[in-house]
Each structure stands twice: as C-alpha cells, then as structure tokens.
Amino acid sequence: MTQNDPLDRERVQQLMMAALDGEISADEKRELDAAIAAHPDIAHEWLRFKRVKEVTTGMSLRTPPEETWDHYWQGTYRRVERGIAWLLVSIGAIILGGYWAWHMVEAFFETSDEPLGIRIAIAALVVGGVILAVSVAREKIFTNRRDPYQKEVIR
Amino acid sequence: MDTVTPIGESDMALVRRAQAGDRDAFGLLVERYMRRAYFAALSLVGSSEDALDLSQEAFARAYRSRSTIDPERPFYAWLYQILRRLCFNFLRDRRTRRQTLEASASWLAEDAAHRSGPDPAEALAREERRRLVAAAIEGLPAREREVLALKEFEGLTYKEIASLVGVPIGTVMSRLYTARHRLAQALEIQR
Numbered sequence: 378m379t380q381n382d383p384l385d386r387e388r389v390q391q392l393m394m395a396a397l398d399g400e401i402s403a404d405e406k407r408e409l410d411a412a413i414a415a416h417p418d419i420a421h422e423w424l425r426f427k428r429v430k431e432v433t434t435g436m437s438l439r440t441p442p443e444e445t446w447d448h449y450w451q452g453t454y455r456r457v458e459r460g461i462a463w464l465l466v467s468i469g470a471i472i473l474g475g476y477w478a479w480h481m482v483e484a485f486f487e488t489s490d491e492p493l494g495i496r497i498a499i500a501a502l503v504v505g506g507v508i509l510a511v512s513v514a515r516e517k518i519f520t521n522r523r524d525p526y527q528k529e530v531i532r
Numbered sequence: 533m534d535t536v537t538p539i540g541e542s543d544m545a546l547v548r549r550a551q552a553g554d555r556d557a558f559g560l561l562v563e564r565y566m567r568r569a570y571f572a573a574l575s576l577v578g579s580s581e582d583a584l585d586l587s588q589e590a591f592a593r594a595y596r597s598r599s600t601i602d603p604e605r606p607f608y609a610w611l612y613q614i615l616r617r618l619c620f621n622f623l624r625d626r627r628t629r630r631q632t633l634e635a636s637a638s639w640l641a642e643d644a645a646h647r648s649g650p651d652p653a654e655a656l657a658r659e660e661r662r663r664l665v666a667a668a669i670e671g672l673p674a675r676e677r678e679v680l681a682l683k684e685f686e687g688l689t690y691k692e693i694a695s696l697v698g699v700p701i702g703t704v705m706s707r708l709y710t711a712r713h714r715l716a717q718a719l720e721i722q723r
Binding site: 387390391393394395397398400425426428429430432433434435436437438439440441445446449450452453454456457460 | 555559562563566567570571574575580584588589591592595596638639640641642643661662665680683684685689690702705706708709712715716719720
C-alpha cells in the first residue's frame with residue numbers, strides 16, 4: 378500500500394484493533410504495517426492506540442472484600458422473597474382498594490343529592506383510578522415475568 | 533459453552549435441577565457466576581455498591597424466570613442479557629437524575645505488576661493516571677464502555693464478546709475503535 382493507494386479506513390481501524398488485541402493474522406499484520414508505513418496519519422493514530430492499550434492493560438477492576446461473597450446468595454434470595462411479598466401486597470391492595478372504591482361510589486350514588494354531572498365526574502375519577510392501578514400492576518408483573526431483558530433503553 | 537468445574541455439576545444439570553424446584557442448585561449457579569456478574573456490572577456502572585445491587589437483582593430476576601431458561605444454552609450468556617439491561621437502564625436513570633459516579637473512581641485499580649518502587653512522586657503520578665483513565669472510561673457511551681470492559685477487564689475474545697453482546701464481530705471492533713479513540717482524546721486533553 379502506497380501513499381496513492383485508496384485507503385479503506387474502516388478496514389485499517391479494524392486491523393489496528395485486532396493487532397492491539399492479539400487477534401490479527403500474519404497477512405493482516407503485513408497489510409496493517411503497509412498502511413502504517415504509507416500513511417503518517419495512520420502511523421500517528423497507531424502510536425496513540427498503543428499508548429491507550431498500554432494504560433488500560435495496566436488497570437484492573439478493584440476486588441471487593443472477600444466477605445462480600447459470603448452472603449451473596451442469601452442476599453439474592455431475600456430479594457426473590459421480597460419480590461413475591463411485594464407482589465402479594467400489591468394484589469391485595471388493588472383488590473381491597475377496588476372493593477372499597479366500589480362501595481364508596483355505590484353509597485355516594487344512593488345517598489347523594491349532588492347534580493348528575495358531579496356524580497358522573499366522581500364515578501369517572503374512581504373508575505379511571507382503578508383502571509390505572511390495574512394497568513400499572515399488570516405492566517410491572519408481566520414485564521418482569523415474561524420479558525426480562527427486551528426493554529433496553531440507551532441514550 | 534457449558535461450564536463444568538472439577539468438583540461440581542455442569543450448568544446444564546444445575547439449571548435443570550433449579551427448574552425442577554431445587555433452590556440450592558440455583559444457589560450453586562449464583563456462587564459460580566457471582567464474581568463475574570459483579571465485575572461485569574462494576575465495569576459498566578463504576579460503583580461497587582451499585583454493582584453488587586445490580587448483579588444480585590439480575591440473579592433474582594433470573595431465578596424468577598428460571599422456567600424460561602434453555603438448559604442447552606450457556607447460563608451466563610442468558611444471565612448477562614438481564615444484567616446488561618439492568619445496568620444500561622441504571623445508567624440512563626442516573627444520567628437523568630444527574631448523579632455522578634463515585635468521586636474517587638475507586639472501582640479501578642492499577643495492577644501490581646505495573647507498579648514500581650515506593651517513590652512518592654511516582655505513586656502520585658500513577659494515582660493521577662488511574663483517575664484519568666477511570667474518568668475517561670466513565671465518559672464513554674454505555675455500549676462502547678461495555679465492549680471495552682469485556683475486552684480489557686474480562687479478557688474475552690472478539691467472538692466471545694460478539695456472542696455475549698449479540699452483535700457481529702465487526703461491530704465489536706468498531707465499538708472498540710471508537711472507545712479507544714475517545715480514551716486517547718481524553719487522556720491527551722487532560723495530560
């Protein structure tokens with residue numbers, strides 16, 4: 378590859394990565410060396426990458442205290458238990474809340490002498506609240522159970 | 533890629549036992565992969581407390597969904613999908629709340645082999661470099677950071693990374709290129 382050769386930069390970038398990470402073949406290495414020899418900007422970039430690789434190779438993730446692992450599984454299992462408990466509490470609260478709301482509305486309509494418009498508005502408010510609660514609960518329960526890892530959001 | 537330890541059962545056998553209701557079998561899977569999951573989370577979120585929390589949550593979700601695991605497929609690859617989604621969502625939420633990472637960047641350490649001599653000036657310079665590298669990695673977009681961490685801290689091959697992340701090898705390489713390019717820029721600017 379000479380200075381006048383059309384340079385496939387994406388290819389060279391991949392070759393540089395492969396060379397840094399020891400995943401380059403002999404032929405690819407020759408191709409990379411030729412690109413580095415023919416293009417000063419590639420040679421400059423290659424040196425920068427080698428420096429970055431040197432720095433990151435000398436780093437590792439900090440190891441936590443050994444006690445961290447002693448109760449790891451118990452901690453995980455406690456989460457599972459609490460998850461089930463929260464689910465049951467939520468279901469109970471929704472049923473009781475719905476039952477209570479139904480009776481409130483029923484009593485209100487039986488005894489109230491408010492205008493019809495107000496009564497309809499209150500009924501709509503209560504029914505809407507119940508639908509909202511059920512919808513949120515259903516989303517929480519079914520999203521976690523059925524679709525544990527599809528709802529990925531990246532910004 | 534079924535893992536078998538000399539004294540233990542294969543992942544496949546443990547998954548089958550866990551699906552049959554054996555809680556202890558799942559506990560053995562947790563013990564087998566807890567360190568790897570923790571470090572994967574740590575490299576993504578940069579906080580030991582959050583990494584512990586997120587990795588445990590990933591196992592808890594995996595336990596709840598254990599009936600859907602295919603025992604023929606690698607357990608960790610399945611778990612990793614849950615873990616990375618949790619970490620990415622965590623990063624998104626943290627960014628939304630404008631929280632910052634641990635100020636000391638204490639999630640990253642310098643290998644003993646790269647340290648030399650007790651010279652205080654040299655130690656200070658090394659500490660400064662560690663902080664720069666940590667800050668530069670923290671500044672990377674999550675997907676680039678993930679690939680860089682899997683390569684540099686887990687030492688996986690491109691093929692293994694592609695399989696875990698679910699992208700072609702070419703994408704792994706281009707993400708690595710962009711990540712390293714950004715790191716080089718960050719290190720030069722701050723030098």
